[in-house]
Amino acid sequence: MRVRGITLQQVLLGAALLAALCWNLAQASEIKGLQLDTGATGTRAELELAGQAEYKVISLANPDRLVLDVADSDLARGFRLPAAVGIVKAVRTGHPQPGTTRIVFDLAAPVVVLKPRLEAAGKGARLVLEWPGDASEPAAVANSGADDAPTAPPADAVPAKPEVDPAVASAAATARLIADLPASQPAPPAPPPAEQVKTTVATGVPTRIATGVPAPAPGASPLDAMTAPQAPAADQPPVKTLQQVMRGRGMRPLIVAIDPGHGGQDPGAIGMNGKREKDVTLAIGRELARQINATPGLKAYMTRDSDVFIPLNRRAQLARSNKADIFVSIHADAAENRSAAGASVYVLSLKGASSQRARWLADKENASDLIGGVRVSNNNMLASVLLDLTQSGHMKASEDAAGHVLDSLGRVGSARRVERANFAVLRTSDMPAMLVETAYISNPEEERRLTDPGYQRKVAGAVLDGINAYFTRQPPPGTLYAARAAAASSGGAAVGGGSP
Known part of the structure; x- marks a missing residue:
């Protein structure tokens, strides 16, 4: 009888659990x-x-x-x-x-x-x-x-x-001229026909400056052409882009500094099949810039857009001089264990590394300057101390942003955790900064994926999702993100005075 009683209880319990599961699924x-x-x-x-x-x-x-x-x-x-x-x-x-x-x-x-x-x-x-x-x-x-x-x-x-690819659709929406918007100031001169303008900074480093005109995705489909910007007819009144509307309302774009790791005489890590980290990071960086420029309220700046060597401290200087709001350095990890896989995100620490792995990686990445021929000097101690003091104020913001990016990368593949170490390239002093190890190029399978344009788009999209989530939750004043947050908190009503 006892055995039968237990069996009956199990049946009843199972039926109750099944009913609860069905109810939850229905809800x-x-x-x-x-x-x-x-x-x-x-x-x-x-x-x-x-x-x-x-x-x-x-x-x-x-x-x-x-x-x-x-x-x-x-x-x-x-x-x-x-x-x-x-x-x-x-x-x-x-x-x-x-x-x-x-x-x-x-x-x-x-x-x-x-x-x-x-x-x-x-x-x-x-x-x-x-x-x-x-x-x-x-x-x-x-x-x-x-x-x-x-x-x-x-x-x-x-x-x-x-x-439709969300980045392409968003690009078409923002680059397309938005009709029936009241003019708040004279329209600025039309941008040059090229999607981006090449220039050279004072150090002689070729750099691509984002113009806000999104570049087409590689291998664009015929559906993309349906959403391409169309020239207005001659008898239609002039209309404005979203960028022009933002400028007229005193809003600025948030600038994302993208730093493709290594370059020039510094190839970075090399995979089993000969793929070089510097080439992978440049490809992912370009795709990330394309998607960022296709996102309303964001604008990309690349520290390098060609196979050139840039000293680590110069990368941060370039980001600061272009008034970047966040700094993202792109890398592809390597390990002696060829089966190691997954993405990682690192932020700066001035008080030691969070793990032996993080310390080893920081030492390896910091050695890039030696490979490039830069002489390391510790003479300017005062500047170093001042940098430490100012950087400490952005460490929490860096960890918050890195956490959002890591969460998004976890939806593309396996992801580890946010770690901390003294990365020279992250000593930016006045903005959140992170180093993203997208995958292990030393793993033959991940090496193959890292060179696949489709996978590069997914990785870039995940990084962008994390950046977007961070700015959505902590919108800087005077930006489209802040205007959206204000509109949402007021129940969708317009901000006083008609402008955000």
């Missing part, structure tokens, strides 16, 4: 609500979810629409579609396939949504979509649901198209 797939607001930085949509969810966003043209597909989901009982507002002139829902809920936003202008983000919200989650631009009057077209707008095509009928 996690529920879409509870949708809210639309417009404010100083554009139109914002917030989708309230019962839990984390997988989603896909597709931008379509002629007519302009944004399609959001949420997998394994359904609308909650009592779900109501919001009224048209800002750039969104109508919202409708449907089910393109069983288990997938589709929400279609009909747009009044060809403005591509910023990169969506999923945020924790109480016991659930919140999916945020934002369309950049000035606040505008609600669209005259009424909301079109399944019952009250028979003339609108159902959401299920939206043709499936390949998903």
Whole structure:
């Protein structure tokens, strides 16, 4: 009898656990609500979810629409579609396939949504979509649901198209001229036709200065051409880019200094198949710059954009002279253990290293100056002490930013932890700084991935996601990030005086 009693208890317990699991799954797939607001930085949509969810966003043209597909989901009982507002002139829902809920936003202008983000919200989650631009009057077209707008095509009928690369779509949105924005100051002269301008700094180091015009992704697809900037017709009034709108409102872009490690006579680590660290870091750095320049509110600056050697302290000086807000040095790690794998992120420590591995890596990276022929001098002790004092104020910010980048890299592959050591290249004194070891070039499998453009795009995207998360949570004043935060905290209302 005792054995039977235990068996029955186990059965009942298992049934209860199964019922609880089914209830949780049902709750996690529920879409509870949708809210639309417009404010100083554009139109914002917030989708309230019962839990984390997988989603896909597709931008379509002629007519302009944004399609959001949420997998394994359904609308909650009592779900109501919001009224048209800002750039969104109508919202409708449907089910393109069983288990997938589709929400279609009909747009009044060809403005591509910023990169969506999923945020924790109480016991659930919140999916945020934002369309950049000035606040505008609600669209005259009424909301079109399944019952009250028979003339609108159902959401299920939206043709499936390949998903647009978020960086490319954002590039098209910001580089495309945004229509119907009131002029706040005369438009600046048109930029040169080249996507970037080459120049030479005083030290003779060739450098590429970002112009804000995003470069096309390698191997761009025909879908990318659909979102390419179009020249306005001769009879249309002049319109402005988002960069011009930001300048007119007194906002500045946040400058990300990208430092591809090694270069010139310093090849860095060399993989089993002969791939050189200096080439990998330059390729990833260029891709990161492309994605940053395609992100509203950010601008890239590269310490080197060719195979040249730059002393470690000069890299930090270049970042400071170009008024960078954050410094990211890109590297590809090496280890005697060929099976070592994964990404790591390091920040500066003036009081010893967090591990023997971090100390060894800092010593190795600091030796780059010796390889390049730079004579190391300790004569300027006062300057060193002053640098230590000013740098200490940015260490916490560096760790916060590095933590966000490491979290994002963990979604691409394995990632270790944020470590600390005395890296000479990170002694920037006046901005958060980190050194990103993207992968182990000494690992043959990771060496192969590091030279793959597709993997380079993923790594660059992960670094950008971390930078974006850091500035979103700690937005510097006078930037688009600060304006978005102010608009969100005031419930989407415009900031006083009409400018952020």
